[in-house]
Amino acid sequence: MQDFPIDPRLERDSVAIADLGLCQLRLSRDARWPWLLAIPQRANMTEIFELAPLDQTMLTFEVNEAAKALSTVTGADKINVAAIGNIVRQLHIHIVARFEGDANWPGPIWGHGTPEPRSDEDIEALARKITEAMARS
Incomplete structure (x- = not known):
């Protein structure tokens, strides 16, 4: 992984995979949803339109x-993709697997309930499956 400054909240709440x-690409430590974060490694970016066209x-x-x-990997019913950034200003994209009946379905995940810690074993296994699936495509 490159040495790039990550907002402390993103770093605390996710693991680089x-x-x-x-x-x-980071995996959320919140076990309620399979949840990835894509963080462009560009300094001082808060909006997608600020990035160069390429x-x-x-x-x-x-x-x-x-x-x-x-x-x-998850067989999700729906994949939610969003760039919110109202609290954490560093540009980052949420990629969340949703399932009918999951926590707060069909509502948004933000501000709902209390995060549940994802075990180190689950982080390792899910990260491996995701990176392997990306390598195959």
Whole structure:
């Protein structure tokens, strides 16, 4: 992984699992949903439109690849992709696998309930499955 400053909240709440080129891909420590974060490794970016056009294209490609892998690995009913950033300003894209009947289905995941810690074993296993699925595509 490249040495790139990550907002302390993103670093605390997730684990780096891959360097995709433009983005660092991270897995959320919250076990309620299989949840990835794609963080473009560009300084002082808060909005997608601030990225150079080529970086915007790369971001779209990398997020789509991560979303496809997450869908394949989890069998999710729906993959949610969002760039919110109201609290954490550093540009980051959420990629969340959702299932009918999961915590707060069909509502948004933000601000719902209390995070449940994902075990180190689960982090390792899910990270391996996701990165392997991305390597195959």
